[in-house]
Amino acid sequence: MNYSKWARLILLISTLVFAASCSQVSKPGNTADLANDRREARFSILQVNDSYKIEGIENGSIGGFARLRTLRRQLQEGGEQVLLLHGGDFLFPSVMSKYLKADAMIKVLNLMDGNESAFDDNMMVVFGNHEFDDADPGVLLGRIAQSDFAWISSNTRYRSSEMAAGSPFSDRLSNVHDVLVKNINGVKVGLFGITLDFQKQSYVSFDYAPDLRRAAINKAIADLKAQGAAVIIALTHQDFDQDQWLAREFPDVNLVVGGHEHIYLEKRIGKTWITKADADNQSAVLHDVRVLADGAVETSHRKIDLDGKVEKDAQVDAEVGKQLAKLAEQIKKKNKDLNQVLGYSRYLLEGVEPAVRSRETALGDFLADVIRERMKADIAFTNGGGIRINDNIPPGPITVYDMEGLFYYDNELVSFELSGAQLLEVLKNSVSKSHLGNGRFLQVSGLRFKYRAKESNGVYSYAVEPADVEIKARGASVYTPLDTNKKYRVATIDFIWEKGFSDGYEIFSQGAGKSSPPRLDNGAAVSFRKTTEEAIDKLPNKTVTNRIEGRIIRQVQ
Template sequence: MSPTSGARSPKWLLGLVLVGAVSCAGAPASPPGTRPAAPPAEARFTILQINDVYKIEGLEGGRLGGLARVRTLRKRLESEGRPVLVLHAGDLLFPSVMSKYLRAQPMIRVLNLLDGDPGAFDPALFVVFGNHEFDDRDPGTLLGRVAESDFSWVSSNVRYRSVKSDNGAPLSSRLANVHDTVVKEVSGVPVGILGLTTDVQPRDYVAYDYGDLRERRAAVDRALQSLRAGGARAVVALTHQDLDEDERLARDFPAIGLVVGGHEHIFLQRKVGRTWITKADADAKTAIVHDVRISSDGSLEDTFRKVPLGADVEKDAAVDGEVQASLAELAAAVRTQTGREIQEVVGETRNLLEGVEPAVRGRETALGNFLADVLRERMKTDVGFLNGGAIRINDDIPPGPIRNYDLEGIFYFDNQVVSFEITGAQLLDLLRTSVSKVHTGHGRFLQVSGIRFRYRVAGTPEEPVYTVGPSDVEVSPRGGSFQPLDLARTYSAASLDYMWENGYRDGYDLFAQGRGGTSPRRIDSGAQPWRAMTEETIRSLPGRRVTTAVEGRIVRVDAAR
């Protein structure tokens, strides 16, 4: 895919002088008696983009994606003779099975090998903080992993604070390899990079200039002013936020020539004005390669392509060696901490259990059906549902054995199962919210049990419009057949405690307990552990065999075009 090139000509970037190789404060002075070299008329370079990489080994047991293939692609691009910037748009430390047990150390060790030199600092790799970088409540984990990084982090809107009541200071004040902004000389031209992170992961030790739109814009303004002072001829925004917020960023700040983004986990491209926004598939299933040209007037033109990193791409031996050593270390840690053997078979499945995020966050899947059925049947409710974002395996379980490693991924979070009452009208609102961002792979998408519904799609691929009407929904009350949704009826429902308490974070305003509001009245006698409940269900099945299939619970109806 090669989208049409776009150009950006920010007036404030015109006629600026050349800066040094990497600058975070300003341009270095020229040696005495010399005249600064004039910047070249044009610069051409490559950007290798990845984002949301959780599993160092990749997907399907390493058959797809993974960082060993990213290293191979980087070597191939560098052999073409043009400078290569590697930009990671956030989410790498957490969540994964490996980070849960090994505190994200393997991820840093592997990223430190992406330049091919395990002992050197990588001057071409830049990373923005994703929301999951702040998953661990202990700030020492974050600070430790960043300190171990032989590459640069960029953060223009996140502040570290020692106590919750403190206003905090930029992360750059804590760690030498974190920068508010960066000016990087590429092909003789100074290129500015700023970093922007969403605030969806609150922690006592960080504060974000984000939730208040005025504060966020002020943070971006400061970053652009810093880049201007540093001599940047063109600007790339390295972001980790929702696509609509990236679109807002490009509209509000046309001086930004390219937005390299993460957070959605699926390949996305949008063009706002003449600024491209791109996001790659998670876990390096794909990467995006940008062919960037910066003209003397500061205009940035970008032609990019999605590059699949499948089995046909050879793994770099050094990186893969570190990956295999980390997998062995993980197996030992799981054994020590839980007594489980990670490759032990706990059951089997007749059908493919799709757990990759584009599936569980975008359509009905057999895995989602099975997990939702467990909630409903074990809690004896009319309906059951869970958000696709709670299913963290981001991998498929093919027909055959189900292993402990699969369960570790599915149940990464120690969720509990609860039950409560909702009305038919409230259920309809939940289903509407569920599909409202399906085109972006948002984690709010619900996998359901005891429910069948259609959602209708109109609008354009860039701006789709989704509708779910009362007549599009059927419910199977406990012990009964499917019948039309009754808006006035009260239904019992089972879901995860995260959804009940914090659903508001995904747009479900009904579930606001976690922000001091209210959530529906609980009817359970106590929350039940989700993983244990599911394991008990598998053991109770004949031959411990899961037979759940896709059966038309969620149907997409596209408008005739």
């Protein structure tokens, strides 16, 4: 070969090497790989949130993790690349976690890939506020270490002492990440996690005040872009309005996978979808994510109901049964029998959260009546968020297991006075987030009222006027109009009296400003659970006969 041919060959090889090296370098000013810009890719996300009963509700006939495993397996068998994302609140609160310290929940979650010993590379969770329920940090740290899946948190820090500034949980546990990038079908998918600061334990601190949260999100997005993320997903556990704020303020986020509300919600802000599923895996949200050749990201989704039409995965169902047996044994050690019958109900007592947190229910009426009678009050109310059973009690026996669920938090009863004007403000706040199934919604006794609901472009407003409220004072046989100047004797649970401000009830701030009205009772501990059980025992044939009677009427304008 002569010199000129050698020269041409060397030039050709050099050109090819240079071109190959250039193909691996990102465009100037673009953190995504060129590979993400030159091919179309797609993958799926399976979303759940707020899971408390591993078996599901209504004796396992709806929801539960065995059906979720079936759905995930079916999607994977179809050749789809599926990320399983959980929007937080699963360690606590539940009857099972109360007695088994959340061990059962992790053992079931570790089976979501069908392998109890392998790490699930495609499952990620975010902290919910209830993950921090146990005051012992060892419980949380132990359950994280036990998890065969990844935790993501961009705004929480572990504190070894209450005075310490704290450090990211990722500094202590290898399966916790500040942000996480996954390579899915050749596309880099970035995730970050945000948790609201509702549950304040001494061992955790939150960057959740507006400025701190903004800084945490900015840093997370910058870190993800620096790692070449072409898709950015916010995995959150916070109020729906704060998810909307996030989507508006950070349009680079392609999808907000949320938790905290317990009902199915969806909203689009710009090009960003926000979604939440029904609690206890009653439904899941399946997202289809497409990354186009030009790097644009498109998402679509649909709700999938996990009802009796979805078969239970045999392996997960067997583990669920094993853990239910362990729960029964633990409760037996407390000299309790889960199946012990305490009384009966003639009609359905709805305790599922979408019901008790948004409308009158027969169960809510009964519980409010119990409070009113025991505290000798004109009016009584209790918040839907405090009714933790998230299940229905069908006509028939009422058992110890039902009581354990109803009174996960065994509050005490208190009484005080409110003016008619103050009571009106309480009712306005009660319904102010009823479209979200918010826990502030009150079940009432001794009064009836109607409220007007209006929706415009996804914005809800509510109105309650004095003329909309009627009172049936203790000993009275008829309802009379609300007198805004009159004082009424009111009874409720101590949580509302002490901390109602956290749910927007400004008058109830015993722990923050001590503005709660003075108690009329003598301060003696009166157990809500014990009072309820005693009330059932005194009923004719120990039978609850409450039915919905029109105490709360919603009028749509």
